[in-house]
Amino acid sequence: DGGITQSPKYLFRKEGQNVTLSCEQNLNHDAMYWYRQDPGQGLRLIYYSQIVNDFQKGDIAEGYSVSREKKESFPLTVTSAQKNPTAFYLCASSDFPVQYFGPGTRLTVL
């Protein structure tokens, strides 16, 4: 089955800890994205990557970091510098112009 997987589905973190969210795709897409969604809100772009070993900041990149070492993988690290990290995080990949989304990871900071 082709698709996008995100793990874990639920993640709990203590304040001051970094945490990494996984995103993997087997659709052979070049472009990948990370979004943040807060309750009752739309999606805000954190980072995106159009090709391996290259990525750009989105609208709310502060407190987050990414890497793109492989075409299939685009992990997102939520650092302790992110002031309010509790949210639903969505990963997507693109067969231009359409984006396809993973099931999401719900991060809760305790």
Add this chain to the structure above:
Amino acid sequence: GNSVTQMEGPVTLSEEAFLTINCTYTATGYPSLFWYVQYPGEGLQLLLKATKADDKGSNKGFEATYRKETTSFHLEKGSVQVSDSAVYFCALSEGSSYKLIFGSGTRLLVRP
């Protein structure tokens, strides 16, 4: 800059009612337009798309027509079902960066 405006929800309908969710956009050039649907606790699923003016996207009984003259892409369905209850997002593609600009979403609740 580019933007998408959707009607605020929630929209509450009875089963078999007609649905319209309004979406208007501001963009330079000729973006592609999309409707995505999100069920509770899940990611977004592409519902339909249109890539040029006057195109009509359709899927699962939903339709939307790309109207350049009114910069609109309203979502319609002739007869909604309880299973259509979800949040619907309108979006446009932004140039060669492969980025999407999303509206704020409209929650639809269909009552039996």
